Amino acid sequence: MSPGDEHDYRGKEQGGRTDDPYSTLGGTRQTRTRLPDGDPGHPHARRPVRNSRSLVTITGIVVLLVAAIAFANRGGGSDDDASPDAKKPGTTGSAPTAATGTKPVQGKNGTIASGFAHDEQGAQSAAANYAVALGSAEMFNAESRRGIIQATHDPAVTPGLQDSLDNAYSPAFYKNVGLNDDGSTPTGLSFVSRTVPVGTKVVKMKTDVATVEVWCTGLVGLAGEGSTKPVTETWFTITQELKWVGGDWKISSSSQTEGPTPVNGDNRASTADEMATAVDAYGGFTYAR
DSSP states (O other), X not given: OOGGXXXXXXXXXXXXXXXXXXXXXXXXXXXXXXXXXXXXXXOOBOOOOBSSSOOOOOTTOOHHHHHHHHHHOOOOOOOOTTSTTOOOTTSOSOOOSSOOOOOOOOEEETTEEEOOOSSHHHHHHHHXXXXXXXXXXXXXXHHHHHXXXXXXXXXXXXXXXXXXXXXXXXXXXXXXXXXXXXXXXXXXXXXXXXXXXXXXXXXXXXXXXXXXXXXXXXXXXXXXXXXXXXXXXXXXXXXXXXXXXXXXXXXXXXXXXXXXXXXXXXXXXXXXXXXXXXXXXXXXXXXXX
């Protein structure tokens, strides 16, 4: 990075913009990640696809779909847990990123984590894992998409959401992101759609409902020689309205906004082969607060 590109972030303790969806941290819980049991090539649940960084919002639609469609066209101070003044789990407030030591979720609904705690920490864990699932490459396949929606959403909104998504993932949309008309990947290329939560924040919390923001970065594009849609990085914030249904947190609605976005570094862009190899070699995580 050249001297002219250096930016001083001191004094911007909040990490930038505080738009609507996909971001932040709440409670004094701390973030921990655990490698999942799934295979390396499939870990995420929401894809932010943006060509021009404009946003398309589909009512009640999965957080990442909003980003995907956009691509087709494109907290507070932290308290240390060791501090005597640190807030206890279950209270609203800022949270550092160190692990809490609280046992993470153990359940699975298909390939998606389930059985989250009925508290703020559980709501944040659910929101982070659901963001990953909804931004994954599996969302581009009709059958796997339906399974993801059923696993992450309130049954009351699932039927209408399924219909909306089936219409949104059209041949024209697939073409815009470089895929074949049926959503399959062109021969010789690897389709990448991954969402990586950076932090979570509880905006509102009542006994059986919660509003959680998940700040994310994502990778979207086609890796491989001859790709006309190279893999690019995106930053966005997802806001999920969660409801306690059937003994677990489920999404009742969600939305997404762009950023906060950091200044680009001076890393060398990887070759198409390097990126394609990484996609196959590296798996994802199960996220826990």
